[in-house]
Amino acid sequence: MVDDDGHFGEDIAATYDESSADMFRPEAVDPAVDLLAELAGGGGALEFGVGTGRIALPLARRGVPVHGIDMSRAMTARLSAKPGGDAVGVTIGDFATTRVPGTFTVAYLVFNTINNLTTQDAQVDCFRNAAAHLAPGGSFVIEVGVPELRRLPPGQSAVPFRAGPTQWAFDTYDTVTQAMSSHYITVVDGHAEHTSVPFRYVWPSELDLMARLAGLRLRHRWEGWTRAPFTHESRHHVSVWEKPAE
Template sequence: MVDQAHLWDARTAAEYDTPGEGMFAPDVLGPTVERLTELAAGGHALELAIGTGRVAIGLREVGIDVTGIELSEAMIARLREKVDASEIPVVRGDMTTASAGEGYSLVYLVFNTIGNVLTQEQQVECFRNAARHLAPGGCFVIELGVPDLRSLTPGTGGTLEHSEPGYLLVDTYDTLAQILISHHVHFDPPVDGSREAGIGRTPQRYIWPAELDLMAQLAGFTLESRWADWDRSEFTAASRSHVSVFRLSTLDR
């Protein structure tokens, strides 16, 4: 089993934030915060795998009380450079088992992070842990990519996802285990015809939308809505990602 805490080390935490760009761009982060604020409905929110606070800080700024669960000490340390524990408390631990109390109106897990849990069994436990934290009728929101297996050509097991000077992103697939490994290749400009390269790898267990819905049912949730993105675009067979809102039963648990 991959040590996820080791993957999210001090170097990764230091390089994680890209203010104003990528997943920190206003047109990405703004709709995320807006939708989650609506779903929190004035209640307390819990972020699983809170990381460096990309989303939680935005929610706190609009008046939503947020608590986090995070496995990586390095990511928590980076968050603490921005806000202290009185503003956004964090429990260090595994999002499948760690407890941060009960009675939340919203639990959320964004940017494919449930894929960091590398077995189906533990992914189900993630849903069950979310349910333990929620008040009856609360919601669990997951942002997740749709596996792009259609891009695999016969006889190959990988795709080139991104290319720019000094960087390549290659994804490889184990379709039996549903494991996707992203290979991040960083290389220096050529010197005398040679290139020095470094490779980082991040594994994920990808989940089909229908499988995700069954995991939700096992934990007492029903699917309330599914969008292609945080702007509530229609989810279709061509969508590359989805935002799924699951509602917990109002019956006593």
């Protein structure tokens, strides 16, 4: 996540779970937790951008020791207030560079969180930070969308992804810098309100190069948490990179 004064402050944290309700459903959460618990084995898990604990809490209930890094005190306060929240350790900081004590058998980012790092340097630092926290043989997992540039006709920079009676949402892309933003227009009492969140989109092959720079190697890439094959038509991927065993 970003920080309390930025894009994931109190105004977002107050309604985050409700606005992302589909992502909290068992069919979205359980396959992710299954894979992460499998990769954790008997070791601990480190979540970058732990937020309100959508994945960290059920993973901890599986008996996996979980620690999270996040810059948003508002988001992590919600995590700590939930049942079982005291079982998840939290460090406030930038997950691209913040170090916590100990080593882990799996580190992970979910739900496009790698894109919250809005420069290539920060994304490279994130891979290096994950590698520094992993025990030999440990895994780094990222869930992220494939950039939707195939849906952009010439001269267009926006791709809509939600349309309803009171809310419209669309992404805008800069194909030169790989900057993108998600825009939300909501009608409240007859007045339109606009919010936007900046991101940096990143390609699977680019992530693989970042992993190599951090001393990691690709182990798996699937279309999603159910481990369906990744193809040229896939719009998302779950990728697992491995730190070589000593």
